[in-house]
Each structure stands twice: as structure tokens, then as C-alpha cells.
Amino acid sequence: MKKELRTQFLTRQHMVSKDFEIYYYSDTTLLKVENHAHNYYEFYFFLEGDVSIQIGSDIYPVQFGDIMLIPPHIYHHSIIHSSKVPYRRFIFWISQEYCNYLAQISPDYVYLMHHVQATHTYLYHNDRVSFNAVQSKALRLIEEMQSDKFGKEAQIPLSVNDLILHLNRMIYERLHPARQHEGLALYQNISQYIEEHLNEDLSLDRLAREFYVSKYHIAHIFKDSIGISVHQYITKKRLDQCREAILGNMSITEIYQLFGFRDYSSFYRAFKKEYGISPKDYRDMNSLILNH
CATH class of the missing domain: 1.10.10 (Arc Repressor Mutant, subunit A)
Structure with a gap:
């Protein structure tokens, strides 16, 4: 892990930014944080450490690859069992307002948030491959936030949204095989x-x-x-059959009627959009090639 991406751990338990914050921590000596709750969502991505997280009255031992989501107003704190190994983790905070904004774009962005609040299932174990994908996206986001690259302000929300959607998709697909x-x-x-x-x-x-x-x-x-609509899929399939029929010397009038196009003008527009050439020009071009 790149040392320059690490943040010095502070006991601050409130957001300074309006929408989101993300940190990579690696600590051997920890400042004590009392039992507390937030008014935002808190993700833990665990890398290393002899640690448990207490949420309410339940204690959850954690290990590499575990992801934990703690909703707003839920009391929790870390329990450090040993400092022989560093306590390494990502902490990702997202405001309720930003989640509401994403939900207006698509409810898929907040599936996991709603699921956790409804089921009180806070901890999700992951294999190394799945977790590495999450870790990569988290690192990319931190690198972008610490960079001076052109387009940084445009890229950061894209990276945040990508990470959030990835987490939602990962858990949804696991729960709906x-x-x-x-x-x-x-x-x-x-x-x-x-x-x-x-x-x-x-x-x-x-x-x-x-x-x-x-x-x-x-x-x-x-x-x-x-990744395309049913209508687009059907149109592509029909055009492919029309193209094959043109090569077979069937008349263009027969072709568009046979394969479900209402009239020649709609067939002409669709064919030219798909292949960059009119049906007649396509037939003439291939006749020249075949007769050469």
C-alpha cells in the first residue's frame, strides 16, 4: 500500500465535507474512540488487525476482506484486542443527503443502505478477488482526491458513484443468485x-x-x-437478416416487408444508421465485389 495515501488517525467523528470522505488508516498505537453514532453512513473495508466492532450490544470479529456498513444513528465502536499487528482499514463516509441525491438518479445506488437498515445485517465477508476489486476502487478514489490532475473535480464524484454502485451490485448479486x-x-x-x-x-x-x-x-x-433495449436488439437482428438477404439477391422491397419493417423509409434509416450505407448502395457495392 502506498504510504503517501495513508491518513493520520484522528478521533474526529463528524464529516467536514458535505457529501463524502474516504481515508486509509494504518495504526499500531490507537487513540481511544468512545461508543458513538453518526448522522451519515459509514463503511469499513478491513485489511488487517486483531479487531472487533461492537454495534449495539453485538460484537463482530473482523478479518481481511470484510466490509461493514453502519447506518446513521447506530451506536458502535472498535475493540482492539492486540496491537502486535497494524490495524489497517479504509473508512468511507457518505452523507444521507448525497444518498438521497443518488437515489433520485437510480434506486440501485442505495439498495445496500436500505437492506442494512431493514435487516440489521452490518457485516459482509468477501473472498480476496471480490475485496481486491473494492480496494482498487477505494485506492483510485483516494489517489484522485490527493492528485492535481486535470479534471480532478469532475472525476472524483464519478469515482465515488462507481464505488458505491459496485458495493450495491456486489451484495445484491450475492443475495439474489x-x-x-x-x-x-x-x-x-x-x-x-x-x-x-x-x-x-x-x-x-x-x-x-x-x-x-x-x-x-x-x-x-x-x-x-x-446493455441495450429489446427494441434495439430486435432491430439489429432484423437488419442482420436483411443484410444477408441483400447478399442473396432478394429484392429490397421483399426484404424490408419480410423482416418486420413497416415501410421503406424506416428500413432505410435503420440500415444506414447501422451500416453507414444505404441498402441499395450496399447491394450495388457487393455486386461489384462478387462480379469482379
Whole structure:
């Protein structure tokens, strides 16, 4: 760990910044911190130390890779069992106001915060690979905050949001493994259906009726699986079939009608946007190549 990224530990237990603060601590001699609570969220990312954290009346021994989230107004403090090894950890503070701001962008940013408050599950164990990804993002954020790079003020909130979303996704996927598998299976089944029915109505309403799920769920599954909407996916598949048909010397009028385009103008626009050339020019260009 880079020594210049380390912060001298202070007993201050309030935020100076408005939205977030992050620190890397490595201590052998610790100042005592009494039982306390914050009005913000506090993440612990544990690296090393013979330490437990008491939250309320419960005591949680911690080890490398553990992540702990303590919500606002929950009393807690560290218990140092031995100072033979350094007590190393990241501390990440996020204000409630900043969480509310992120929630307006997407509720995915605050899934973990709500989950912890609802279940009182504060501690999450991680394998080395998973934790290293978190540690890397935390280090990158600290490096950015301590740098003089161009664009620093723009990059810092991006790095903060990336770390927060990563933590939410990591815990969500761990708690919903069955749903992940079901989502992948549904995506594969719908993809196959689309391939086999490109010349038919493939509206979200039609797909929802065929698969007995809501159209919003289908839209979410596709966005999560491949990063584009169902409509974009269908259009790309139809255009690919149209392109193959053009190479097979089928008439362009037959092609766009066969593969579900309402009229030539919408087909023309979509084809040119996808391939950078009109359907007719594509046919003529490939005719020249084939006849050369």
C-alpha cells in the first residue's frame, strides 16, 4: 500500500465535507474512540488487525476482506484486542443527503443502505478477488482526491458513484443468485424466440404475453444482459437478416416487408444508421465485389 495515501488517525467523528470522505488508516498505537453514532453512513473495508466492532450490544470479529456498513444513528465502536499487528482499514463516509441525491438518479445506488437498515445485517465477508476489486476502487478514489490532475473535480464524484454502485451490485448479486440464473435463462429463451419470429410482431406487449412476465421485467433483463433495449436488439437482428438477404439477391422491397419493417423509409434509416450505407448502395457495392 502506498504510504503517501495513508491518513493520520484522528478521533474526529463528524464529516467536514458535505457529501463524502474516504481515508486509509494504518495504526499500531490507537487513540481511544468512545461508543458513538453518526448522522451519515459509514463503511469499513478491513485489511488487517486483531479487531472487533461492537454495534449495539453485538460484537463482530473482523478479518481481511470484510466490509461493514453502519447506518446513521447506530451506536458502535472498535475493540482492539492486540496491537502486535497494524490495524489497517479504509473508512468511507457518505452523507444521507448525497444518498438521497443518488437515489433520485437510480434506486440501485442505495439498495445496500436500505437492506442494512431493514435487516440489521452490518457485516459482509468477501473472498480476496471480490475485496481486491473494492480496494482498487477505494485506492483510485483516494489517489484522485490527493492528485492535481486535470479534471480532478469532475472525476472524483464519478469515482465515488462507481464505488458505491459496485458495493450495491456486489451484495445484491450475492443475495439474489437464483434470480440471476432465472434472468439469464429468460433472456436466452426470449432471444431464441425473437430469432425465430423476426417477421412477426415483436412488441414488448407480445413478448410479455408469450412469456407470462411483465414487459418491464423483460426490458430490465435485456438492459442488464447486453446493455441495450429489446427494441434495439430486435432491430439489429432484423437488419442482420436483411443484410444477408441483400447478399442473396432478394429484392429490397421483399426484404424490408419480410423482416418486420413497416415501410421503406424506416428500413432505410435503420440500415444506414447501422451500416453507414444505404441498402441499395450496399447491394450495388457487393455486386461489384462478387462480379469482379
